[in-house]
Amino acid sequence: MAHEHIVKSFDSELARLYGELKRMGELSVRQLTDAGAILLARDAAAADQLIANDGEIDALERDVSTDVLRLLALRQPMARDLREVYSALKIAADIERVGDLAANVAKRSKVLNLSAVIPAVAGLPALIELAAELVREAIQSYLSRDAELAKRVRERDAELDQLYTRIFREVLTYMAEDARMITACTHLLFIAKNIERIGDHATNIAESAWFVVHGEAMIEARTKRDGTTG
Amino acid sequence: MAHEHIVKSFDSELARLYGELKRMGELSVRQLTDAGAILLARDAAAADQLIANDGEIDALERDVSTDVLRLLALRQPMARDLREVYSALKIAADIERVGDLAANVAKRSKVLNLSAVIPAVAGLPALIELAAELVREAIQSYLSRDAELAKRVRERDAELDQLYTRIFREVLTYMAEDARMITACTHLLFIAKNIERIGDHATNIAESAWFVVHGEAMIEARTKRDGTTG
Numbered sequence: 001m002a003h004e005h006i007v008k009s010f011d012s013e014l015a016r017l018y019g020e021l022k023r024m025g026e027l028s029v030r031q032l033t034d035a036g037a038i039l040l041a042r043d044a045a046a047a048d049q050l051i052a053n054d055g056e057i058d059a060l061e062r063d064v065s066t067d068v069l070r071l072l073a074l075r076q077p078m079a080r081d082l083r084e085v086y087s088a089l090k091i092a093a094d095i096e097r098v099g100d101l102a103a104n105v106a107k108r109s110k111v112l113n114l115s116a117v118i119p120a121v122a123g124l125p126a127l128i129e130l131a132a133e134l135v136r137e138a139i140q141s142y143l144s145r146d147a148e149l150a151k152r153v154r155e156r157d158a159e160l161d162q163l164y165t166r167i168f169r170e171v172l173t174y175m176a177e178d179a180r181m182i183t184a185c186t187h188l189l190f191i192a193k194n195i196e197r198i199g200d201h202a203t204n205i206a207e208s209a210w211f212v213v214h215g216e217a218m219i220e221a222r223t224k225r226d227g228t229t230g
Numbered sequence: 231m232a233h234e235h236i237v238k239s240f241d242s243e244l245a246r247l248y249g250e251l252k253r254m255g256e257l258s259v260r261q262l263t264d265a266g267a268i269l270l271a272r273d274a275a276a277a278d279q280l281i282a283n284d285g286e287i288d289a290l291e292r293d294v295s296t297d298v299l300r301l302l303a304l305r306q307p308m309a310r311d312l313r314e315v316y317s318a319l320k321i322a323a324d325i326e327r328v329g330d331l332a333a334n335v336a337k338r339s340k341v342l343n344l345s346a347v348i349p350a351v352a353g354l355p356a357l358i359e360l361a362a363e364l365v366r367e368a369i370q371s372y373l374s375r376d377a378e379l380a381k382r383v384r385e386r387d388a389e390l391d392q393l394y395t396r397i398f399r400e401v402l403t404y405m406a407e408d409a410r411m412i413t414a415c416t417h418l419l420f421i422a423k424n425i426e427r428i429g430d431h432a433t434n435i436a437e438s439a440w441f442v443v444h445g446e447a448m449i450e451a452r453t454k455r456d457g458t459t460g
Contacts, residue, residue, distance in 0.1 A: 062447070065316075068316075069312060069313070069316060072302060072312060072316075073308050073309070073312050076306040078303050079303070082299060082302060082303050083299070086295075086298075086299060086302075089319070090323075093320075093323070104459070104460075107459045108459050110459070111459060172412060172413055172416060175405070175409075175412050175416075176409045176410075176412050177409075179405075179406045179407075179409065180406075182402060182405050182406050182412075183402055186402060186405075186416070186419060187459070189416060189419075190423070193420070217292070229334070229337045229338050229340070229341060229417070230334075
């Protein structure tokens with residue numbers, strides 16, 4: 001009976017951890033898609049609000065870390081349980097970075113508002129949508145222990161890299177044509193780079209999901225198709 | 231006797247972990263300073279070698295993770311011991327990123343070799359030296375449990391941000407004057423950004439060191455003096 005109670009309690013603590021990760025994931029994806037909308041709308045006030053919202057994701061990451069440390073100390077999980085807890089910690093760190101990068105997109109969008117609209121901005125919604133999808137699916141693959149989905153997420157990161165490379169080149173060409181646009185274009189390049197990095201974090205999350213299921217790392221090397229020496 | 235043996239064994243496993251972190255730290259700092267030298271020397275072959283070397287840091291991070299998981303499962307550390315182990319994991323992840331960023335500096339240096347020398351490159355050695363110093367001291371603060379050193383490292387990250395901002399602005403001005411230099415200058419901006427990010431990882435490591443000593447996070451907000459909306 002006592003053992004059962006401990007087991008049940010461990011499961012309920014894990015469930016709490018998953019709830020926090022799920023919430024973090026939803027918030028970070030929303031921050032990312034909102035950052036894209038704000039960029040198109042050139043809405044500086046909304047950008048400031050989005051930057052302030054990032055604190056909520058940071059606080060959730062601290063909650064996850066605290067919960068993981070408590071779980072490790074009190075429950076002393078073994079084998080797969082230990083992998084679950086360990087992966088939760090890593091995934092929380094990746095989602096926190098997705099939030100940071102989304103906030104940085106909003107921050108840089110304010111610099112873009114000071115210049116004329118750069119045509120390549122039209123390519124960002126597709127880039128953001130794909131990155132958001134990869135983050136969403138990576139977290140889904142972890143929460144539903146779907147290793148095949150995790151594998152697909154990692155494979156699709158190459159699509160994001162290709163899209164990023166296309167935008168990167170388009171912006172470089174545009175910069176060369178109009179020196180007055182150099183500052184804005186530079187920030188646009190960093191914005192696109194941030195989104196490409198978000199894809200890397202989705203890949204990390206997918207790799208953590210795979211590790212939880214299989215107990216070992218994904219072996220095949222990921223094809224990196226980012227042609228900008230990213 | 232049995233208990234003493236377990237305690238001693240835990241200590242020796244911790245010592246092994248510290249040894250791995252120390253080695254990772256040395257390698258990543260060397261990669262960073264070498265990347266700076268390669269950039270100045272415009273040596274593409276050495277850049278390729280440096281990129282290949284990054285695998286050793288990645289492998290060490292995997293060793294640390296494996297050792298931490300084994301330590302958690304077999305030794306079930308509590309309180310400060312648990313914080314030590316947990317921080318080792320976080321620090322290994324930060325050092326691994328320092329290695330990635332250094333390798334990316336080398337990768338982008340090859341693009342710079344295709345154009346004339348950009349005057350702002352002369353500002354990079356100071357930026358790299360400061361970043362390397364912060365990483366070195368951050369790891370030192372962790373290994374020697376020196377919370378005051380950890381605090382100073384975090385404070386000095388503002389110097390790195392200021393230096394980065396100065397280089398960033400210098401490059402932007404230069405780009406505006408010569409459109410043929412736009413591609414190379416863009417990569418130089420990303421190189422400088424990578425080094426500024428290395429400072430953030432040094433700060434993370436310093437915060438982990440503080441956490442090990444005090445059992446709580448550093449409270450005072452860090453002043454971010456990067457004026458490029460980094």
